[in-house]
Amino acid sequence: MTTENRTRRRADALTQQRIVEAAIKILDQDGEDALTFRALAAHLATGSGALYWHVADKQTLLAQATDQIVAAALHEAATRPQPQNAIRALALGVFDAIDAHPWVGAQLARDPWQYAVLRILEGVGVQVQAMGVPEPAQFNAATAILSFILGLAGQYATRPQAALEGVDRAAVLENVAAKWAQLDAAQHPFVRQVAAMLSGHDDREQFLAGIDFILAGIVQNTIVS
Amino acid sequence: MTTENRTRRRADALTQQRIVEAAIKILDQDGEDALTFRALAAHLATGSGALYWHVADKQTLLAQATDQIVAAALHEAATRPQPQNAIRALALGVFDAIDAHPWVGAQLARDPWQYAVLRILEGVGVQVQAMGVPEPAQFNAATAILSFILGLAGQYATRPQAALEGVDRAAVLENVAAKWAQLDAAQHPFVRQVAAMLSGHDDREQFLAGIDFILAGIVQNTIVS
DNA sequence: ACCTGAACACCGTTCAAGT
DNA sequence: ACCTGAACACCGTTCAAGT
Numbered sequence: 458m459t460t461e462n463r464t465r466r467r468a469d470a471l472t473q474q475r476i477v478e479a480a481i482k483i484l485d486q487d488g489e490d491a492l493t494f495r496a497l498a499a500h501l502a503t504g505s506g507a508l509y510w511h512v513a514d515k516q517t518l519l520a521q522a523t524d525q526i527v528a529a530a531l532h533e534a535a536t537r538p539q540p541q542n543a544i545r546a547l548a549l550g551v552f553d554a555i556d557a558h559p560w561v562g563a564q565l566a567r568d569p570w571q572y573a574v575l576r577i578l579e580g581v582g583v584q585v586q587a588m589g590v591p592e593p594a595q596f597n598a599a600t601a602i603l604s605f606i607l608g609l610a611g612q613y614a615t616r617p618q619a620a621l622e623g624v625d626r627a628a629v630l631e632n633v634a635a636k637w638a639q640l641d642a643a644q645h646p647f648v649r650q651v652a653a654m655l656s657g658h659d660d661r662e663q664f665l666a667g668i669d670f671i672l673a674g675i676v677q678n679t680i681v682s
Numbered sequence: 683m684t685t686e687n688r689t690r691r692r693a694d695a696l697t698q699q700r701i702v703e704a705a706i707k708i709l710d711q712d713g714e715d716a717l718t719f720r721a722l723a724a725h726l727a728t729g730s731g732a733l734y735w736h737v738a739d740k741q742t743l744l745a746q747a748t749d750q751i752v753a754a755a756l757h758e759a760a761t762r763p764q765p766q767n768a769i770r771a772l773a774l775g776v777f778d779a780i781d782a783h784p785w786v787g788a789q790l791a792r793d794p795w796q797y798a799v800l801r802i803l804e805g806v807g808v809q810v811q812a813m814g815v816p817e818p819a820q821f822n823a824a825t826a827i828l829s830f831i832l833g834l835a836g837q838y839a840t841r842p843q844a845a846l847e848g849v850d851r852a853a854v855l856e857n858v859a860a861k862w863a864q865l866d867a868a869q870h871p872f873v874r875q876v877a878a879m880l881s882g883h884d885d886r887e888q889f890l891a892g893i894d895f896i897l898a899g900i901v902q903n904t905i906v907s
Numbered sequence: 908a909c910c911t912g913a914a915c916a917c918c919g920t921t922c923a924a925g926t
Numbered sequence: 927a928c929c930t931g932a933a934c935a936c937c938g939t940t941c942a943a944g945t
Contacts, residue, residue: 495937583871648804
C-alpha cells in the first residue's frame with residue numbers, strides 16, 4: 458500500500474531528516490537568525506517551496522531540530538543506579554546540549570509543549586517515581602525540576618548577536634558584572650554584591666546546585682521517613 | 683542646560699512612556715504578534731519612523747514594557763515579615779503578572795539580562811540574605827529561585843495563536859492531556875500517568891509547590907543549624 | 908509525487924525631507 | 927528637536943507551473 462521508496466529520483470533526494478540536519482548545521486554555524494528557508498534551500502540546492510513538501514513550517518522544523526539534539530543528549534546521559542544521580546546526569550546532559558547548541562536553549566524556553574520538553578519530563582518523571590515520591594506529589598516534583606531546567610535553558614541561551622560577534626560567555630558575564638557593580642547600592646544591594654561572583658563562577662556548578670536544592674526539597678517535603 | 687519642556691508642541695506629544703503604554707495595550711489586547719511599529723504608529727496617530735526618536739528598537743521596547751509590568755507586580759507584592767513568605771509573595775506576584783499578560787512570560791524567558799529580570803533577582807536575593815543563607819551560597823540560592831520562576835514564565839506563556847483564537851488555558855491543557863494519554867505506554871509511562879492530572883491541576887498551586895521545594899532545599903543544604 | 912521559483916503579504920529599520 | 931512616510935532589505939509561506 459505504500460509507495461515510499463519506489464520513486465526515488467536520486468540518492469540525495471530531499472527528506473525531512475536531511476532538511477533537519479541541514480537546519481542544525483546552519484543553526485550551529487551561524488546562529489538562529491541565519492536559519493531562513495532561503496538559506497536552507499540554497500544549502501540543499503533546491504527551491505524554498507520544496508521544503509514545504511517535507512516540513513510543515515519553521516516552528517515545526519525548529520522543534521524537530523531541537524528534539525534531535527535533546528534526544529541524543531538524553532540518550533548519552535545513560536541512566537545511573539541512584540535515581541537522584543540519574544536526574545543530575547539527565548539535567549547535565551540537557552545543560553551540555555544547550556552549551557553546545559545555544560539555539561536549543563532558546564527553543565526549549567519558547568515552546569513548552571514541543572516533544573523535546575516531553576522527553577525531558579518523561580526522563581525526570583520516571584526517576585522521581587524511582588525516588589519513592591508518592592504518586593500525588595510526583596507531578597509537582599517532576600515539573601519543578603523541568604521548570605528549573607527550562608529556566609536555565611532560557612538564561613543560558615546567549616543572545617545570537619553576542620555569539621556571532623565572537624563574544625564568548627565569559628566576556629558577556631564580565632560585561633554584565635561591570636554594569637551590575639555600577640548599580641545604585643541603596644536600590645540594588647544584592648545584585649551589586651553578587652556582581653563580583655558573576656565573572657568567576659561556574660555555570661555548570663551553579664546549575665547543579667539548583668538541582669540539588671530541588672532534590673533535597675522534594676525528599677523533605679514529600680517523602681515520609 | 684536642559685531644554686526638556688520648553689518646546690512641547692502639544693499635550694499629547696510622543697513620549698517614551700506613552701509609546702510603552704500603547705505597546706502594552708496592543709500586547710494585552712491582540713497578542714505579541716500584533717505589536718508592529720506600523721500598528722503602534724497607527725495607534726498613536728504618527729509615523730512609524732517617529733517612534734525611533736524615542737525608543738531604540740523593538741527589543742528594547744518589549745523589555746521596557748515587560749519591566750513596567752514586573753515593577754508593578756513586585757511593588758504590589760509588598761514585603762512579608764518572614765523572608766520565605768516574602769519570596770512566595772514575590773514569586774506569586776510575577777506569576778500573576780504573567781497570567782494577566784502572557785507576553786510578559788515569553789519576554790522574561792527570552793532575555794535574561796533585561797532589567798525586569800534583575801529586579802526579580804534583587805527582590806529574591808535580599809530575602810535569601812534575610813533567610814540567613816551564608817554569603818557564598820546566596821548567589822546559587824537566589825539564581826535557582828530565579829531560574830525556576832523564569833522557567834515557569836516560559837511554560838506558562840500560552841502560545842499567541844491559542845490566545846487569539848479564544849482558546850483558554852483550560853482547553854489547551856485538556857487538549858494536551860488527551861494527546862499525552864494516547865502516548866505509547868512503554869516509552870512514556872510517566873507522562874501517560876500524569877496526563878490525567880493535567881487538566882484538573884491548579885497552575886498556581888503547582889508553582890508554589892516548586893518554590894517550596896527550592897526553599898526547603900536551600901535551608902537544608904546551606905543553613906547549618 | 909515531488910520540485911521550482913516567482914509572487915504575496917508582510918516585517919524592522921533607515922533616512923531624506925519637512926516643520 | 928521632533929515628526930513624516932516612502933524606501934530598503936529582508937522575512938515565511940503559497941501556488942501555478944513544471945517533471
